[in-house]
Amino acid sequence: MGLPFEYPLRNLSRRRTRSTLIAAACALVAAVLVAAFAFVGGLDKSFQRSGRSDVAVLLSAAAQRDLVRSALTPQVAELVTAEIDGILRVHGVPAVSPEIHMATRVRLAGKSDDLQGFVRGVSERALLVHPEVTIVEGRFPGVGEIAVGRLVAARLGVEPADIAPGKSLDMEGGTWRIAGVFAAPGSTTEAEIWAPLYELQGKARRPDVSAVFVRFAEPGEMDALEAFAGRRLDLEMIMIVAREYYAELAAWFGPIRGLVWVMVLLIALTVVFSGANALQMSVEERSSELATLRAIGFAPRSILASLVLEALVLAAAGALVGLLLAQFFVRGTAFRIGMGAFRLEVDAAAIAMTFGIVLFLALLGTLPAAVRVLRMRVAFALKDD
Amino acid sequence: MRFWIKLVRRQLGRHAVRTTLTMLGVAAAMLLFVGVESLATGLDMALRSGESARTLIVYRKNRFCPQTSFLPERYRSDIARIEGVESALPVKVFLNNCRASLDLIAFHGTDVDDYVRDKKVRVVDGDFERFRREEQAALVGRDFAARRGMKVGDRFRFGDVSVDVAGIFEAAEPATEGVILTHLEFLQRAGPVDRLGTVTQFEVRLADARDAERVADVIDARFATAEEPTDTRPKLEFLGTATRDLRELLRFGRAFGIVCVLVVLILVANTVLMSLRERRREFGVFRTLGYGTRELFGLVLAETAVLTAVGAVLGVGLAFVLLRVFPMSLGVEGIAVRFEARPTLLLLAVALAVLTSLCATLPPAFFAARRRAGELLGAV
Secondary structure: OOOOOHHHHHHHHHOHHHHHHHHHHHHHHHHHHHHHHHHHHHHHHHHHOOOOOOEEEEEEHHHOOOHHHOOEOOOHHHHHHHHOOOEOEEOOEEOEEEEEEEEEEEEEOOOOOOEEEEEEEEOOOHHHHOOOOEEEEEOOOOOOEEEEEOOHHHHHOOOHHHHOOOOEEEEOOEEEEEEEEEEOOOOHHHHOEEEEHHHHHHHHOOOOEOEEEEEEOOHHHHHHHHHHHHHOHHHOEEEEEHHHHHHHHHHHOHHHHHHHHHHHHHHHHHHHHHHHHHHHHHHHHOHHHHHHHHHOOOOHHHHHHHHHHHHHHHHHHHHHHHHHHHHHHOOOOEEEEOOEEEEOOOOHHHHHHHHHHHHHHHHHHHHHHHHHHHHOOHHHHHHHO | OHHHHHHHHHHHHHOHHHHHHHHHHHHHHHHHHHHHHHHHHHHHHHHOOOOHHHEEEEEEOOOOOHHHOOEEOOHHHHHHOOOOEEEEEEEEEEEOOOOOEOOOOEEEEEOHHHHHHHOOOEEEEEOHHHHHHOOOEEEEEHHHHHHHOOOOOOEEEEOOEEEEEEEEEEOOOHHHHHOEEEEHHHHHHHOOHHHOOEEOEEEEEEOOHHHHHHHHHHHHHHOOOOOOOEEEEEHHHHHHHHOHHHHHHHHHHHHHHHHHHHHHHHHHHHHHHHHHHHOHHHHHHHHHOOOOHHHHHHHHHHHHHHHHHHHHHHHHHHHHHHHHHOOOEEEEOOEEEEOOOOHHHHHHHHHHHHHHHHHHHHHHHHHHHHOOHHHHHHOO
16 A cells, blocks of 8 residues: 655655755755856866868977967968868858967056956957857957957956957957957867957067868868878978867866766765765654554555655755755856956756756655665554654 | 663664765765865965065066066066165066966976075975975975975986976975976077066065065056066965866865755754654654753754764865875966865864764654654554
């Protein structure tokens, strides 16, 4: 014989303080779990979306596969355009983009604080190679101008209004007017400042470029570029597929992700131990009530099911509150890390995983109570009272 | 007193599973708390070194990652001639990456005798003279050696840089113990040919800390029109800016730690609440025997304090052992910040756990201790 569904629900309202406290703990855990998923998801996706499989990057062999450290002769772009077949052409313009990637100090006009920014020196061809980039406000920068990504404000730690089109900032010894804002949804590119390549070369006093990005009509055509890089020993360069390059960058943050999961694990352990305790006590406290149920014919299994249901309803209610908290505090928050920034992303998978984990923790916490119910000797439990 | 101690011990022992679970919950929370706060302590120690006040860092203007700062080595003599400057140490920094990392590899190529003197470097294992003699030899910081399990005689290779470990050193500043020290020219030759004769930064020691601002202005003015202009800042400010991203990570970690402490607070309050309800008859008997509100209130608080303190000591002890056996450091822009589990932090963590749980216990303990014997016994 099974217990009615209302029984566990009534139990929850009978002990309001206890139920509220456990639900509050579940809410906090759910909020933290969502934050962790959003952090790791945002970090991973920002690199995944930054690299395409049809784009190759040429960078200097001595750069340890790091764009910031790389320096190539600027003629590489012309040489590649002339010698390599299969490069994507849009209205006859080859998708070959020589670029400078550098970390630099930035100062907002009229402010004295030095901020850390990441600037990319580009020509208009960059838009052919990075199709994920769209100018959403203003226009592509001309002489003395820059365009800023939507996450640049987060990267610099300033208000978005401080870097709106029309405002100026100082960088590399010059004053630059902000001509536009670009979007590159979910990629690290959104935390960058784009400046005209030749002007940046002059201001930064570097005649070289960091890398040359080449987009192919078919990814299979890249072999020719790799062979070219290997043949031209005088240029001292290597070729990497952009997706591979950004995957390496993402892997670099692996230990940081690991650290986040260790923190989540410790919080989960705290909840399992303490939650198990609460449920164990709840069974002890109600031993005579549960023994009475056994005495009148309810099977241990149905009593156990009722306890599990009680815990799950409580955990689910807590998780819902936690998700709402996360929606308020976490969603859309930008996080600054490693010369870039990314947005914390709370997606359906994160919500489902969080819900699943909180319910699983509740089930795990029910285990000691379950053991107690199954081992309960009715006569003793009734006599105890 | 002995009676009360015995009573607390018995009460905790009577519910072994309950006691163990609560202790483990507190231990897990404190393990996390100490993990996060040890990084904060490490960051604090990296920023607060004795010589920081009278040390300036000369960097390439507008750059913040060591991989992008190139200054001509010859600036050294010009800087050294400026009034108030005691010494100018050229340092070439070669990193695996500027980004935040748990496995920072940072080579410092420098004038080794000056570096050893200025940074109070002491070789604790190996042969300093061999290091001075051999071009490819390196001294490895104690922290880095422990992290990588390196010993004297090993060869370490990263990219095109390959060094023989001639010794392991300790230094006055914790951050210095995370680097690999090489000869300046050796590290300069490891990079591209057009970067020969360049260094990443100069560390300038001043005779008087009060001169810092003036000397920084003089240095920057001296090179304002040179091919590589400089940006000179007090070391403290330089480190503070470089570790800004790390503080952001720490902020995120601290949020987790706070949540963990809150969860413990909530669940301990719940446990106490239920335990007191369960022990109403017992409290009624105490009341009948003449024990007052203060004694019963004290008994509940003592039980909670002991329970939490044991759990906290367990968690804090585990954190201490783990950080000793597996030393960790988080690097950013070439600055290694060690996870430092200092005794003060460990004590603070235990005190915080006990205080938090006592706060959670106060309301239920107060109401339970105030009830009359008849009320308590009658409720049974």
